[in-house]
Amino acid sequence: MLSNRSPIYDTLLIAHVLVGMLGYGGVIFSGVFARKLLREGPSESTSRYFDGSRNTAVMFVGLVPVFGMLVLFVGQGNLHDVTKVWFDAAVLIWVVSGAAAFMKILPTERRLHSALSIGDASVGSLAKTIERASALCSVLYVIAFYLMLFKP
Known part of the structure; x- marks a missing residue:
């Protein structure tokens, strides 16, 4: 266990936040x-954006819990957070938003x-599906970010 003020802990925490911003930014x-x-x-711009290639930014949503778990296990006293309601809510929110990103958007x-x-x-109808899933993920991301930041 490292102190929550160690450079490794800080680096992992920053990576966790940046991966979340990148992934949900793509969403x-x-x-x-x-x-x-x-x-x-x-x-031309919508055809260029929806060009059939893999949306790498959205794929970063999958790395959010990886870095989150590293932060959890590396930080001193963080394992106590697992028993908190805010933590369970944040994990549930990630599961729902991750499912929307990987099962609906991508x-x-x-x-x-192909349709374009x-x-x-x-x-x-396809664009509406993406728009709705993106809106859901965006709202859930803001809620999860609040929970992780303020730990109510």
Whole structure:
């Protein structure tokens, strides 16, 4: 166990926060471009964003608990947090938001790319799915961030 003031602990904590910001930032961008697609229709920028490639930023959502567990195990006295309601709520929130990111946003982005490239009528419904999942993930991220920061 390291002190919560050690450079290794601080580095892991910063990595945990940055990975969360990167992952959920990617989720937010997916929602923004899906909304733009719904409002303006297909454009060069939405086609470029939904280009069929893997959305690497969203994949960082999966690393949030990895670094979170490292912070938990490395920090002195952090294991006591596992028994707290705020911690359980934050983990549950990550599970729900992670499921939305990996089961709704990522596969739907691929289908949206295909629909855009052939001019399929399902573009609107696919974009709406991404927009809603992104909104859900964004709200959940803010709540989890609050819980982790203030530990109510």
